[in-house]
Amino acid sequence: FDGSGDIYKIGAVCEAQGSSIGIVSQDTVVGGSWRVERRNMQYELIWAVNKPAPDPSFDHYEYGGCCVADTLFMYTGGGLTSLFQTGPLVEKRRLSDGSAVWSLQSGTAPGLGGNQVFDLAVDANGLYCATVYRSDFGAENRQLEKRLLSTGAVSWGLVLNYTPVGIDIDETGIYFCGFNAQVQKRNFT
Numbered sequence: 726f727d728g729s730g731d732i733y734k735i736g737a738v739c740e741a742q743g744s745s746i747g748i749v750s751q752d753t754v755v756g757g758s759w760r761v762e763r764r765n766m767q768y769e770l771i772w773a774v775n776k777p778a779p780d781p782s783f784d785h786y787e788y789g790g791c792c793v794a795d796t797l798f799m800y801t802g803g804g805l806t807s808l809f810q811t812g813p814l815v816e817k818r819r820l821s822d823g824s825a826v827w828s829l830q831s832g833t834a835p836g837l838g839g840n841q842v843f844d845l846a847v848d849a850n851g852l853y854c855a856t857v858y859r860s861d862f863g864a865e866n867r868q869l870e871k872r873l874l875s876t877g878a879v880s881w882g883l884v885l886n887y888t889p890v891g892i893d894i895d896e897t898g899i900y901f902c903g904f905n906a907q908v909q910k911r912n913f914t
Contacts, residue, residue, distance in 0.1 A: 744765070744766065745763050745764060745765050745766065745771060745820075746763070746764045746765075746766070746768070747761070747762070747763055747792045747794055747799050747801075748760075748761070748762040748763075748764065748792070749761050749762075749790060749791065749792045749801045749802075749803065750762075751803065758775045758776060758777050759775070759776040759801075759803065759805075759814075760773065760774070760775050760776070761773070761774045761776075761792070761799070761801055761816075761818060761823060762774075763799065763820065763823065772822055772823040773823070774818070774823040774824075774825075790802075790803055790841075790843075791803065791842060791843065791844050791845050792845065793845040793846055793847050793852075794820060794847070795847050795848075795849075796820075797819070797820055797821075798817050798818060798819060798820055798826065798874075799817075799818045799819075799820050799823075800815065800816065800817050800818075800845050800847055800852055801815070801816045801818065801845075802814065802815050802816075802841070802842030802843075802844070802845050802854060803841055803842060804840045804841035804842065805830055812830050812840045813830065813840050813841050813842045813854070813856050813857070814828070814829070814830045814841075814842065815828075815829050815830075815842055815845075815852070815854060815872065815877055816828040816829075817852075817874070817877060827876060827877045828877075829877045829878075840857060841856070841857055842854050842855065842856050843855040843856070843857065843888070843889060843890045843891070843892075844889070844890060844891050844892045844901075845892065846892045846893055846894045846899070847874075848894055850913065851871045851872060851873060851874060851880060852871070852872040852873075852874055852877070853869065853870070853871055853872075853892055853894060853899055854869070854870040854871075854872060854892070855869060855889035855890060855891065855892045855901055856868055856869075856870050856882075856889070857888055857889075867884070867885045867886070867887060867888045867889060867903075868882045868883055868884050868885055868889070869882065869883040869885060869889055869892070869899065869901055869911070870882045870883075871913075883911065885903070887903035887904060887907050888903050888904045889901045889902070889903050890902065890903055890904055897910075898910050898911055898912050898913060899911045899912075899913065
């Protein structure tokens with residue numbers, strides 16, 4: 726709830742360096758906005774960014790539901806469905822004021838929903854994404870991705886036989902799990 730009467734229907738929370746909370750949410754109706762907030766530990770608003778759908782007559786954000794932060798930036802993930810393309814959406818924003826550094830949507834089939842970033846993890850070497858892409862024919866490409874922090878470009882992708890929905894990292898590798906309760910650990914390379 727942003728105090729203006731708008732209720733954002735789906736969201737996710739992440740901790741940003743223990744001193745603030747990041748929130749990503751969206752309104753799932755056609756023309757709905759993607760909203761990113763940073764709040765202090767008393768839940769007082771530090772900044773908020775509303776990103777309207779590109780074409781409010783048709784477009785809407787889906788699954789605006791994951792965020793992670795490092796010391797300077799917040800990374801958000803979800804999906805956008807539009808008349809012309811749909812696909813996972815990943816953004817990098819400044820933690821200080823919420824301004825966008827980059828915003829990337831990997832386009833796939835027009836009008837098909839379900840393309841999204843389920844979860845994110847970040848370290849000094851990259852942004853790790855649990856992602857699903859749907860083709861024009863409805864087939865899913867489920868993968869774990871590593872993206873470059875500087876540009877958001879995909880550095881590598883590992884195709885999986887299940888949908889990855891959770892991801893975490895430590896100094897020894899990448900941990901991820903899927904809908905069917907599979908849990909795996911992989912090396913960073």
